[in-house]
Amino acid sequence: MRAMLRAVGETSITAGLILMLFCAYLLWGTGAYTQSQQLLLQRELAAKKTAKKKIEPGAAVALLRIPKLGRDYQYAVIEGVDAQHLKMGPGHYPGSAMPGEVGNFVLSGHRTTYAAPFNEIDELERDDEIIVETGETRHIYRVTSQDVVQPDEVDVIAAVPGKPDIRPIRAFITLTTCHPEYSAAERLIVYGVLKQSEPRED
Numbered sequence: 506m507r508a509m510l511r512a513v514g515e516t517s518i519t520a521g522l523i524l525m526l527f528c529a530y531l532l533w534g535t536g537a538y539t540q541s542q543q544l545l546l547q548r549e550l551a552a553k554k555t556a557k558k559k560i561e562p563g564a565a566v567a568l569l570r571i572p573k574l575g576r577d578y579q580y581a582v583i584e585g586v587d588a589q590h591l592k593m594g595p596g597h598y599p600g601s602a603m604p605g606e607v608g609n610f611v612l613s614g615h616r617t618t619y620a621a622p623f624n625e626i627d628e629l630e631r632d633d634e635i636i637v638e639t640g641e642t643r644h645i646y647r648v649t650s651q652d653v654v655q656p657d658e659v660d661v662i663a664a665v666p667g668k669p670d671i672r673p674i675r676a677f678i679t680l681t682t683c684h685p686e687y688s689a690a691e692r693l694i695v696y697g698v699l700k701q702s703e704p705r706e707d
Contacts, residue, residue: 535592539620542593546581553640560584566597567604569612569622570636573629580622582637586613595622595680598662602676604637605644605702608664609677616682616693623682626695627651635678635697643705646678646697653684654692661694675699 546565553565560566562585569580586596595614602608614623629635635646654661663669666679676699684693 535618536620539592539594539622543581543620546583546594547579550581550638562587562599563590563593566639568638569595570638571626571629571634572636573633574625580614580620582612591615592619594620601662602664602673604639605642605676605699607676608673609662609666609679610637611662611679611681613681616684617687623680623693624686626680626682627684627693629695634700635680637678638705641705642702644676644702645700646676647700648695648697650696652694652696654694656689656692658692661692661696666694666696 547568549565550568564584566582566584569582571578580594582595582597583590583593584597584599586598590596591613595612598611598613601611604610615621616624629648629651631648631650633648635648637644637646652661660667660669661681662679664673664677665671666677678697678699680695680697682693683689684691
């Protein structure tokens with residue numbers, strides 16, 4: 506019996522260590538992959554002289570900055586929201602508006618793994634700025650509200666968020682991520698509207 510208990514104890518310790526290592530990989534190891542991809546995507550953006558209307562899945566769309574989340578907060582946004590795209594950074598929903606355009610520029614991002622680009626978007630408050638840079642233009646959106654919805658509530662990504670039957674006359678931005686942290690039970694949504702567009706500084 507003593508030998509059996511010892512074996513069970515050793516097995517439990519080993520399993521616990523493996524689980525800890527796996528969690529460490531999810532939280533930090535996946536972030537290293539995202540950071541390497543971000544370097545490539547941001548170089549791709551820096552080489553672009555003008556914004557393209559048609560962007561292929563997997564290509565860089567724009568540079569996202571959120572001053573409220575720190576001076577160093579910047580991510581290249583990738584076209585697409587499939588699993589392989591979101592491992593590289595925040596993804597743009599294909600078919601939604603492009604940055605600065607009338608309609609809804611919709612982004613999705615991880616909250617806990619793959620560098621967790623949207624981990625702290627719950628801290629955004631009304632009138633905080635979300636900056637999206639494309640080609641030679643900087644689009645400055647201001648946050649209007651937050652919401653928590655069920656995963657099947659797709660009206661939040663409509664051209665007018667929450668109002669799929671209305672034709673848009675303004676430019677919106679919508680950020681989506683899982684909620685609460687470490688769970689996909691719900692979705693955290695941050696809404697914003699375009700405040701201004703201006704020439705981008707070199």
